[in-house]
């Protein structure tokens with residue numbers, strides 16, 4: 001039972017949180033046949049590449065700033081309903097551009113959703129702008145420039161997501177330089193689909209305070225020690241890892257091992273309905289599958305607040 005515990009989430013892709021029923025309604029509203037990607041209330045994909053394709057197709061039925069406000073408010077209110085006080089949403093201006101909405105209206109709609117949710121439940125949220133590797137380095141640089149110039153107090157971080165097997169981290173170094181110079185918090189998907197080398201590349205090239213997933217660092221004991229020494233925070237998404245077959249089952253998942261080795265870890269849901277999970281379930285798994293006590297789960301939450309890309313006044317209020 002974790003319903004009484006305060007929760008935070010650092011790693012959730014906004015379109016990846018779209019409830020299937022809402023996506024179905026959106027598809028009907030726009031007369032779009034989405035049956036290849038959403039059937040019987042379930043998103044349809046079978047491996048990481050087809051998941052990314054499904055994600056991009058689902059995103060296409062969210063077309064206006066109002067659609068994005070509704071999606072954002074719906075997800076944040078779901079989080080607030082389970083005791084979540086803080087959420088970072090990974091958003092991709094490319095998705096706004098791809099549907100012809102444009103990045104500004106895309107972000108404006110999302111920010112409106114954040115305001116609505118905060119007014120109703122008090123939940124705090126911030127945005128991490130992401131580039132998607134499979135859209136290519138030029139688009140990732142454009143996303144970083146957008147985030148750097150946005151001058152929007154809710155945009156506090158920059159990320160790199162998408163097809164991890166595409167290129168090496170060095171191909172995206174310039175984008176992270178732009179984001180770092182703008183004072184944004186840095187995190188990067190690494191060590192999810194690719195092995196430990198991807199995590200050491202990320203540390204060498206990006207020097208991020210956090211890593212999205214990072215779990216395959218477990219394949220290299222020296223790297224695990226390096227993560228612990230640096231204090232790098234891993235945004236661990238156990239349900240996502242099992243759904244994508246990064247590990248065969250929770251018994252072989254390294255979350256507990258990382259924590260016991262002194263690596264700073266947090267828990268998140270990544271793309272919850274795509275991976276048949278939710279933040280509520282991730283907290284339950286922490287107790288039931290990983291055997292963490294309430295005290296240990298509260299430590300995960302506290303690490304999340306300490307590592308949040310948020311101003312110090314808000315951080316203190318969350319702690």
Ligand code: HPA
Pocket residue numbers: 013016055161162163189270271
């Ligand atoms: N992993 C990597 N890239 C992504 C994801 C994810 O879970 N969701 C959207 N882009």
Ligand code: ZN
Pocket residue numbers: 011013161189212270
């Ligand atoms: Zn992710």
